[in-house]
Amino acid sequence: MKEYADLKLTVASSPHVGSPVGTRALMMDVLVALTPALCMAVFFFGPRALALTAVSVVGCEIFEALYRILLKKPVSGGDLSAAVTGVLLAFVCPVTIPYWTILIGDFFAIVVVKQLFGGLGKNFLNPALAGRAFLALCYLPEMTVWVRPGTKFWLGLTASAADAVSAATPMADLHNGLLPWLGTSGVRLHDMFYGNVGGCMGEVSALALLFGGGYLILRGVIHPRIPTTYLGTVALLAFLFPRVGSAEDWMLAQLLSGGLMLGAFFMATDYVTSPCTPWGEVLFGVGCGLLTVFLRSFGGSAEGVSYAILLMNACVPLLEKYTQPKRYGASRGWQRKARKEGEHHGKG
């Protein structure tokens, strides 16, 4: 077959086809899933929310590229993971935070937490949450300004905390042992659901975050194990141990307030810093839930989601070690069954 003699044939190991979904596509899906929450943030807090998010995204991407260029490492360009960190960090900050402050957070998240540990896939803490923890430590006043939501109180692009009309958050009420609609914030349950409350700009709207989370689950980007066990644990504990009011009210207020929804669907499910084994994911979710309730009830600050997830991040290697899946032919359940069947056959 002379005509084939010139063909260049590639020899490679199987499989020869691959799923079209790459790292970039997964990160893109996460960004898409975060869009509803961004829209709600802009709707309640004004265009500054959008500007902050954009600054944070650009900051993260630039810090990542600069670091890799300076250290002569291949520029990971275009995997969008830094962009996701940028959006998430902006989402867990108040809308009044100065632009330079969030850039410091971006630097800490990308350079210190992610790149110094080896870059994508190697960091053991969630970069966005670690960035937030760092900012909360160093810039506490900037990190605790809560603006009243609504077009009437929208902030201009260059506004600062001094221009803001501040509001009490439902989280603070809960921390003080009050149901939000009976407390100082006076926020009703449906406001908490839509996001018409004071708080970090991307965390307020449970509805938008549920949309986004549902999208990620339907697209197969995340598995529902972590969000369901996380939210389930918080719900169960709140239901069993309400501090005031009826069990259902306390449970719903706990579920819809603070950073829980964002944490459960977008932070705790971060691939790099959550377990890769199915049972590890379950334990991780339960652990996050337990710690969240514990910190919210007994902690010094009102919110506990970010520290709960960071603490569980540090437990991941341990969880993975003890939750290795039982491989085919070695699972105990099957071996028990096989023995029983054997006995059965023996009798027969």
Place this chain on the structure above:
Amino acid sequence: MLHQFFGGVRPVEHKDLTEHRAAVPLPEAPAQVVIPMSMHIGSPCTPTVAEGDEVKVGQLIGRPNGLGAPIHASVSGKVSAVEPRPYGGGGRMLSVVIDNDFQDAPCPERRRQNGVGDLTGAEILSVIKDAGITGMGGAGFPSHEKLSGAVGKVDALIINGAECEPYITSDHRLMLEWGEAVIGGARLLAKAVGAKGAVIAVETNKPDAIENLRSKIGSDGEIRIQPLRARYPQGAEKQLIQALTGRQVPSGKLPVDVNCLVCNVATTAAVWEAVTEGKALTRRRVTVTGEALAQPMNVIAPIGTPVSWLIKLAGGFQQEPGRVLLGGPMMGISLYDLDVPIMKSTNCVLCLAPDEVAKHDPAQACIRCGKCVEVCPIKLTPLFMRMNADKRRWSEVEALHVMDCIECGCCSYICPARLPLVQIFRAAKAAIRERAAKARETSLQAEVVEEKVGEEETQ
């Protein structure tokens, strides 16, 4: 359906390229066939013919040594060479090259068995052995060895018509075009191993095949058709056993250890042909397909037909192929020489277009998404195996049970970082085997030394 196998993926099937194309005998027979002396697991056969000999279709040309199956001429003509030739197993293999005389003269020694119904199990087994039948689904294990080891121990005889690999439709066409052979063969196999009946497992993406088989099974209830929802690697032996019976074959054990036996539908039909018509395994259905080909098709081709001949019959390339494979895209072997012959286990010649080929990149970062763990049908942890293999920590890789990996390719397929996981595991397995062999050698040497020392001491 009662059970499910672990993990699995759903790659795009691409079966529409050929699933409605009936398998036809080659419109033009090849001028020359090359028949490798090893198309099975075991040791290569010894050629029984020499250059210049005249051979007839079905004539014995290779006698097995130990584990193996006899090999027969697939065309009539003159042996033009007995020499090593490139083959699909990689490298070269001693092969009998036959110049076709286009007469297809049958070998007079081969004849049909009279009274198929009266044959005993042992007689069926000897016919299977004599016909050189090997597993036609992929691995190519000699069928009589597998069957004789299972006599009296099988309560679940599974006929594998899952055909879960994308692109391939040869088994599909077989079940559609020659259902009676599949069912008849299943009855013969059941008799041969002393099983009460057989289950033919077919994925539901072949509804016409399921319907055709159902219309032919008769009413004695001996043969059952089990439709299965399509998922790769359903047709892998261990996974099919799990899907149908819920049983798991323990590591290092055989299906017969859990009272199961799996035979491919093509193998089953070959048994029927061998018993009822006395024919040796010298032809098989092959899907010749892929986006790079002008006219994808199904053919019934003599064993030993060069791949290049099939490609020519399929209209040649309409675009330069990215890869040419023997087998499907998930587990097939890529070829560097298109003159290699098709073998008893070749169900597909696949010419992938360049844009269909996965671009694996060992340099990308694992993002620990855990999708590889999710899809692994053996429930291994590919990401941890890779992490350790990259650092050549072979003991750790072995402790993660890399030796149980069936190389189905699900992890590499799903990996968003495009890491060549299966390739890494193949290398790891080879390294672990090598290390074990070395360890054996040194311990043997140590024993020899100890013995010598002991002898000297007694002296």
